[in-house]
Amino acid sequence: MADIILETKNLTYTYAPKTAGEVTAIRDVSVAIERGTLVGIIGHTGSGKSTLIEHFNGLMRGTSGVVLLDGKDIWENKKEIRSVRFRVGVCFQYPEYQLFEETVYKDVAFGPKNMGLSEEEIDRRVREVLSFVGLEERYLELSPFDLSGGEKRRVAIAGIMAMEPQVLVLDEPCAGLDPIGRATVLSLIQNYQKTTGSTVIIVTHSMEDAALIADRILVMNQARLAFYGTVEEVFSHAGELQSMGLDIPQMMRLYLLLREKGLPVSKTFYTLEQAKKAILACFKKGENA
Amino acid sequence: MISDITIGQYYSGTSVLHRLDARVKILLTVLFIVIIFLCKNFLSLALMFALTAVSILLSGVPFRMFFKSLKPILPIILFTAVLNIFYIKKGTELLSFWVITITTGGLATAFFMAVRIICLIMCSSLLTYTTTPTDLTDAIERLLSPLKVLHIQVHTLAMMMTLALRFIPTLIEEIERITNAQKARGADFESGRFMQRVKAMIPVLVPLFVSAFRRAYELSFAMSCRCYHGGEGRTRMKQMKLHLSDGVSFLLFALVLAGVIVLNHFFGKLI
């Protein structure tokens, strides 16, 4: 049996139940996330993906259903909910707007300090995580408000990473960044997952990013879980995804077009690298024949 | 959902009261307040109460909305009532105990005052329930425009009110967003002593102010780009025009005023 770190069972959340304004943001979501995977969550704005991740760390509590972290209901002891937030670190959209301290160092230390760690431990974590996100020593004493947009974003993400959560959740970590910023943040997240082996969940609008870095993809549609599976499994439902109004990765669209036009590409591809290999293989075969 | 919040207390509808000119409604509300303070006996008060009741019925705003607006004022109403009961010594003595004496006059005055305050609250609630904040601001700007003569920047004040109304929901959403983000980093807003709680607000307040200033800066650019240059030479898309119903309601109020004066004169004074 797979090693499950985070699981929801029949999780439902309704705003203003039994009134005229009743809205169900997520409905009957059951999903089990395996330890150490990188999960991409995709879906429209309003599909419930943001509401879902706010349930992962107990910022919201489902109207029914449960969230299990390491097999234990996170709401078992209401007073312990704060400790759940250290184990499931959530980094919201545009996290640079949460920076408040005088220095980068202090801001990153905010989370670890709230955990009640020792000074030495906090110091170790802050230095480690800042160098991990590529900000050198000289940044430590700068004001976070003097940094560039991309740097601020990295400081904010570092603030969550410094809590060393078992599960790191990022809501659109690349939103609003330019191409360099996007590439930096994406590779940062990939590296983090590889070096720490922790579970990472990332909400994204970019199918290309999801195909590139995720092991598994979770699709939300109209408050329900539409699909959860490997990249291959999920994108094999291309037609259904498109009827939900979601895109598929551009390279996959190329694959489907080539198949339609009768070009014998053998293996499905989603990323640029895969596409290059598959198409070159196809042309080599052509030459040999 | 936080985005469901409505600014002010507007209750949308299409009643006669909703359709009245906002300027007229403001003036009538002021007039109502003046008249109700002119009431000297129960008959004239009853007339005002009837006017309030009819207006509420006409507005189509449900009663529970009015109860809701009364709730926070209830302690004040009770407090004044109790004061009146204890301090006014007129008419027959009903109860005497230690230093406390309750008289019929005291009870009557207490009741009179309570009804007067309730009518006041109902009437001003009626104004905000049936008028959108935008219309209110517009109406205030137009009513105050004669003050321009005194070099008071009426337009600027009204613009500030409009912008405040516009950005209140945005900032409330922002507070919620920042609070959640800091909670996710283990910020604790719920426990500790008063000073600790105040300190716990810093991680929310600093980003909120930073963002509010950024918004203000960007907004000023956006407004200049749309040729904003103060109130001079500015026209308005929505013209406020008086209709027959506005005239009729003024007439009605004049009649009520006359009625109150007559009733006061012929049926004695309670206060």
Add this chain to the structure above:
Amino acid sequence: MNDFIRFENVSFAYEIEGEAAKPVLENFSLTVHEGEFLAVLGHNGCGKSTVAKLCNGIEFPQKGRVLVRGLDTASEEHLLAIRQCVGMVFQNPDNQIVATIVEDDVAFGPENLGVEPAEIRKRVDAALRRVGMYDFRRFEPHKLSGGQKQRVAIAGVIAMQPACIVLDEPTAMLDPRGRRDVMDTVKMLNREQGITVVLITHYMDEAAQADRVVVMDHGRILLDDTPRRVFAQTQTLLRAGLDVPQATALAKELRKNGVDVPADVLTVDELADALVRAAQQN
């Protein structure tokens, strides 16, 4: 084609108190032609937002000048005329909506220009219909999605009946659906209304829809050509901190490995066609 906006040897630097001025643009010249759809492409901090702010007298050049239909933006007396003629849409839709009701916000510009009330009403309704937001005219702005708010902001600009719209990263904060709606609106305004469009962006797929692309880096123009020819310059773009469309990047890789596809394909569909042709010749 007539010149519409001309940057003549413009230099611009932000002055921060107590620090050396940070030069943003140096000896920058650019001409925007009447009726064209121009995309200005560059990474954050390359000076492209400053270009937007110079277009209608929000910022002024320290050296050189900016002319809008021949009028110098630095002259106070022409400022209102210039701002009416060159409308501006910013990145954050929240920070440019002024009123508490959608239609009142759209009316804001014409009201400032002193247009007759009946005429404002006509313009507001027409503008809201044009961007597909007429049904939302009585909504409060905070109840709209980001894409809808941005379309309201565009309506607010076209109600001033400008000849040109400058959009500074209008889609950076939107989801894919919002981005598509805004881009469709912008293209429609250019094609059907003949409004000159300057789109400032770092999204390649958006720039690809323009007539002409200017690539900026460090306050200078690196490339200025049709999208197709600009995107063929993969190396220059990457050095300027930009992407190329995935289809273009793949075509380039395939060509290196001997597959005969053109270097200037822009879309996945074009690449698929080219690959089929190449396979047939093979």
